[in-house]
Amino acid sequence: MTNLIFTGAGILAGILAGFLGIGGGTVLVPLLLALGYNYPQAIATSSLSIVITATSGTIQNWHQKVLSWERVLMIGLPAIVTAQIGVYLTKLFPDYSLKAAFGVLLLVNIYLVQLRKTINKKSQQDLPKIAHKKDTFSWVSKSTITSIATGSLAGILAGLFGIGGGVIMVPLQILLLGETIKTAIQTSLAVVVITSISACLGHAANGNVLWLEGLLLGIGGFVGAQISTRFLPKLPNRLVSFLFQTYLAMLSIYFFWNAWQG
Secondary structure (H helix, E strand, C coil), X not given: CHHHHHHHHHHHHHHXXXXXXXXXXXXXXHHHHHCCCCHHHHHHHHHHHHHHHHHHHHHHHHHCCCCCHXXXXXXXXXXXXXXXXXXXXXXXXXXXXXXXXXXXXXXXXXXXXXXXHHHHHHHHHXXXXXXXXXXXXXXXXXXXXXXXXXXXXXXXXXXXXXXXXXXXXXXXXXXXXXXCHHHHHHHHHHHHXXXXXXXXXXXXXXXXXXXXXXXXXXXXXXXXXXXXXXXXXXXXXXXXXXXXXXXXXXXXXHHHXXXXXX
16 A cells, blocks of 8 residues: 555656656655655755656656757756755755745746746737847857756755755746746756756665655655656646646645744
């Protein structure tokens, strides 16, 4: 029965991963905590599962030719280093403060997605359709800097909260890089592979990874991600955005409640 619970939870996490560009840790960490595991074990085991889940969805997106590997590496490579910072920070703070911080982060992300919608509407009215050539280098430079910053922050979150970093990467790509939500989700899922591998290795070195549980969750996630990534391109952007923000809102409530419980 326990094995079925882990596999079923993995499938659900995989479906959400493909639809929302997350690794699934925001489903798996609460589950593991509810089953009695401590916070370091929960985030470490979640990281192992996310490696499998995100790889599954990324393979499917690659087959559909919707990935820019240059963008993925620009965001993902800095995260390899910063994920270890997140792993280290888990040793410095009590569990309840990390849960409360995660809840705040989720609410901030809802605001970031909404802010981008407002910016898009304004830019369509104010910006000329044809950009001058002299602005090209400036745009590329800003894009590179924001990509590196996005990846760096995502890496810290991956190690600190046991997530792949997608809950921050998707809003920041939409806000700072001007990506559509579907492109941001597809890129985010590929970067999650990189961040979760780095985070998993860091947690494994500390002896926190539960290998059997993580593999069961990952197998379920592999199946779920294959399902959702096939359907994502067919969904309207507005619906995907609504689902993403609703998910973040519900999750933030859960983490605030969990932090209050201590």
